[in-house]
Amino acid sequence: MSGNFWKKRAKAFVYAWHGLKSLIKEEHNARIHVVAAIVAIVVGCCVDLSPMEWCVILICIGMVVSAEAMNSAVEALADRITRDFDPIIGKAKDYGAAAVTILAVVAVAVGLIIFIPKIINLFIC
Numbered sequence: 001m002s003g004n005f006w007k008k009r010a011k012a013f014v015y016a017w018h019g020l021k022s023l024i025k026e027e028h029n030a031r032i033h034v035v036a037a038i039v040a041i042v043v044g045c046c047v048d049l050s051p052m053e054w055c056v057i058l059i060c061i062g063m064v065v066s067a068e069a070m071n072s073a074v075e076a077l078a079d080r081i082t083r084d085f086d087p088i089i090g091k092a093k094d095y096g097a098a099a100v101t102i103l104a105v106v107a108v109a110v111g112l113i114i115f116i117p118k119i120i121n122l123f124i125c
C-alpha cells in the first residue's frame with residue numbers, strides 16, 4: 001500500500017480528533033456525557049469489575065458519546081439549512097435527541113445494575 005494511503009488514514013484520525021474536541025467544547029450535553037463517562041471509569045477502577053462488566057460499560061460510553069456526535073452533526077446540518085421554524089427540521093432534531101436520550105437512559109440503567117451491588121458490597125465488607 002502506498003504512503004499516501006496511510007497518510008489519508010492518519011488524517012481521518014486527526015479529523016475525528018478535531019470533531020471530538022469541538023463536540024466537547026461546543027455541546028454542553030456532550031460535556032455532561034463525557035463527565036459521566038469519566039465518573040463511571042473512575043468508579044469502575046475503585047470497585048472490582050469483571051472483564052465482561054468493563055466491556056458493557058465501555059460499549060455504553062462509546063454508544064452514548066457517538067450518538068451525541070451524530071445528533072450534533074444532524075443539528076449542525078439542520079441549522080445550516082435554516083434557522084427559521086420548520087416542522088421537518090424540528091422533527092429531525094427531535095429524532096436525534098430521542099436517539100441520544102434512549103441510549104443515555106439505557107446506559108444509566110446498566111450503570112445502576114452493575115455499580116449498585118458493588119458499591120453496597122464495598123460498604124458491607
Ligand SMILES: Nc1ncnc2c1ncn2[C@@H]1O[C@H](COP(=O)(O)OP(=O)(O)OP(=O)(O)O)[C@@H](O)[C@H]1O
Nearest residue numbers: 028075082083084085086087089090091093094097
Ligand atoms: N429550525 C427549527 N424548526 C423547528 N423546530 C426547531 C428548530 N430548531 C430547533 N427546533 C426544536 O427545538 C429543539 C431543540 O433544538 P436545538 O437546536 O436547540 O437543540 P439542542 O441541542 O437540544 O439545544 P442545545 O444544544 O442548546 O441544548 C429541537 O429538538 C426541535 O424540537
